[in-house]
Amino acid sequence: MKIAGLEVAAGQYTRGSLPCAYLPDGSEVSVPLSILSGAKDGPTLLITSAIHGTELTGIEVIRRLLREDLKASDLRGTIVAAPIVNPMAYNAQQMNTPQDSYNLNRVFPGDPKSLLSHRLAHLIYSQLVAPCDYVIDLHANPTPAIQFAITKGAADPNITTRSKKMADAFGITTIEMRYEHEKHRTGTMIECAMADGKPSLVLELVYWRRIDPVSVNTGVRGIKNVLKSLDMLDGELEEQTETPVIKGALSRVEVTANKGGLVFWSKTAGDSISKGEVIGVLRDPWGDIVEEVVSPRDGWILAWPLLLNQTATTGDFLTFIAYRQE
Numbered sequence: 001m002k003i004a005g006l007e008v009a010a011g012q013y014t015r016g017s018l019p020c021a022y023l024p025d026g027s028e029v030s031v032p033l034s035i036l037s038g039a040k041d042g043p044t045l046l047i048t049s050a051i052h053g054t055e056l057t058g059i060e061v062i063r064r065l066l067r068e069d070l071k072a073s074d075l076r077g078t079i080v081a082a083p084i085v086n087p088m089a090y091n092a093q094q095m096n097t098p099q100d101s102y103n104l105n106r107v108f109p110g111d112p113k114s115l116l117s118h119r120l121a122h123l124i125y126s127q128l129v130a131p132c133d134y135v136i137d138l139h140a141n142p143t144p145a146i147q148f149a150i151t152k153g154a155a156d157p158n159i160t161t162r163s164k165k166m167a168d169a170f171g172i173t174t175i176e177m178r179y180e181h182e183k184h185r186t187g188t189m190i191e192c193a194m195a196d197g198k199p200s201l202v203l204e205l206v207y208w209r210r211i212d213p214v215s216v217n218t219g220v221r222g223i224k225n226v227l228k229s230l231d232m233l234d235g236e237l238e239e240q241t242e243t244p245v246i247k248g249a250l251s252r253v254e255v256t257a258n259k260g261g262l263v264f265w266s267k268t269a270g271d272s273i274s275k276g277e278v279i280g281v282l283r284d285p286w287g288d289i290v291e292e293v294v295s296p297r298d299g300w301i302l303a304w305p306l307l308l309n310q311t312a313t314t315g316d317f318l319t320f321i322a323y324r325q326e
Helices: 057-069 087-092 117-130 157-170 188-196 213-229
Strands: 013-022 026-036 040-049 076-082 134-141 147-150 174-179 200-206 248-256 259-264 278-283 289-294 301-305 318-322
Touching: 013 117, 013 213, 026 057, 026 117, 026 301, 040 057, 040 117, 040 213, 057 076, 057 134, 076 087, 076 117, 117 188, 134 188, 134 213, 134 318, 147 157, 147 188, 157 174, 157 188, 157 200, 174 278, 188 200, 200 248, 200 278
Parallel strands: 040 076, 040 134, 134 200, 147 174, 174 248
Antiparallel strands: 013 026, 026 076, 147 200, 248 318, 259 278, 278 289, 301 318
């Protein structure tokens, strides 16, 4: 088979790169690729990481899987891995593409004649997502956070069901993204992939800007479980024992700041909370409380996703809260 211009032979590990842009000095920038083709026929799974340049843990998950844990002789089908989807953001150590300030995971399926992020999204989608049957997109939250998976409803209920099956196999807390709560999260890679009939899964590991060994273990174990559930690998599913797991059908709500200040939490990731409970506060430079962070539902804290430091501006995300679906 041929993917992104790379010839892939059965039973072999192949690596290469996908040119994606040129910098002002004329140097070329490429997306690194690793491909493990099984000795036997089967589906093709795409694994991506660092679509946000500060989310590094998935890079090590991919290395462990393709260079240490998996053997082509045991694999049915092919794993295509892009450990650094946004090399410009990665090199700048920023979340978004520095050249145009866009969040790459909001502009899929992209546009080959638009701004850099849109061009990169189009390239990734056409060259990597389109040829594959399944997609796993690895992300990472700042701490405090627990690890969780995200699925999304698709127009085709079959794709929704198959995506949930992947999440169940992965084995950690799973959140079904609901449009009524997260209208701003459009143009994501998995949204487009699922609309095209590809069961997909987002993994929110930890840390932000660091590689966490526990998250790496969770990611490796979970993806191997997904491979087993897709009949790409033999063996029994392994239980996730190194991370807290909230079981059941869950969705999430996001709490944002109305005021601004230093953020202090009284409930941390994994804690259960009640509707109306004060779970944190914002303080001004003099130490006065300017806002209480109140839980809108009964549920659990997933994360305090403060992206830069322990402060917030009006509209910034303060916390993600998981709640039980009725």
